[in-house]
Amino acid sequence: MAKTNYILASTPAEDLTIVEAMTGELKDYLLRDDVYHMLVVETSSGEERYQLSLGDLLSRLHRLEVQADQLSPEQRQRLEEIKQTIQDTLRAMESRALALAEREIKTRLNSLRWFLDECRDNRRYCRSEYPFEIRNRQRIQELLAWFGEKISPELRRQVAEIDQEIRSLVKPADFIWDDRVQDVYPRESYWYLYALPA
Numbered sequence: 001m002a003k004t005n006y007i008l009a010s011t012p013a014e015d016l017t018i019v020e021a022m023t024g025e026l027k028d029y030l031l032r033d034d035v036y037h038m039l040v041v042e043t044s045s046g047e048e049r050y051q052l053s054l055g056d057l058l059s060r061l062h063r064l065e066v067q068a069d070q071l072s073p074e075q076r077q078r079l080e081e082i083k084q085t086i087q088d089t090l091r092a093m094e095s096r097a098l099a100l101a102e103r104e105i106k107t108r109l110n111s112l113r114w115f116l117d118e119c120r121d122n123r124r125y126c127r128s129e130y131p132f133e134i135r136n137r138q139r140i141q142e143l144l145a146w147f148g149e150k151i152s153p154e155l156r157r158q159v160a161e162i163d164q165e166i167r168s169l170v171k172p173a174d175f176i177w178d179d180r181v182q183d184v185y186p187r188e189s190y191w192y193l194y195a196l197p198a
Contacts, residue, residue, distance in 0.1 A: 009178040009181040011070075012071050012075075016064060016075055017044075019082055022050070022052050022057045025037070027089055029052055035053055035100060036053050054104055055104050055139030057086070063181060065083075098150055101147050102155055104139070106155065108140050109136075109159065111136050119169055130170075131177060134193065137162070141190065144156070170197055171195065
């Protein structure tokens with residue numbers, strides 16, 4: 001399958017700029033009631049709009065941690081400071097962060113359910129949109145990794161159910177996202193990124 005634009009990854013330097021901007025908004029974001037917040041970030045390409053959610057922030061942070069060797073020493077120092085700010089903020093505002101994380105998981109599960117329902121009716125659509133839609137599952141993964149057992153057992157059960165549905169629809173494939181980030185997502189943990197609808 002040809003890789004399409006919507007699954008091309010940002011470079012580590014771009015991710016750092018975006019994560020830095022997201023981190024600057026994190027306290028205000030946690031005080032709002034919206035799961036998703038749009039912010040404008042000044043990048044090397046000019047002003048760009050990005051979605052801020054805990055899943056989006058933690059996803060980019062995870063990518064940066066794995067690809068930190070592609071950053072300059074100054075950029076790695078910035079990354080360490082950003083990581084510390086994120087940890088301190090999420091710890092200080094843990095109850096709000098956990099509540100938002102659980103709301104985001106529910107929202108992303110609903111999106112995945114809708115997509116999987118569509119897949120049963122239209123396999124061609126399913127196959128073409130799968131790399132984009134499966135981002136919801138990957139964002140859930142980052143939330144589960146960060147918050148662990150604090151996420152309610154019911155939500156973790158629902159994730160397991162969605163995984164069963166995904167497995168019933170897909171067959172093994174090569175890595176479906178940008179090859180430059182394949183090392184970030186090992187097959188064992190991110191099996192759904194090495195699969196496509198049958």
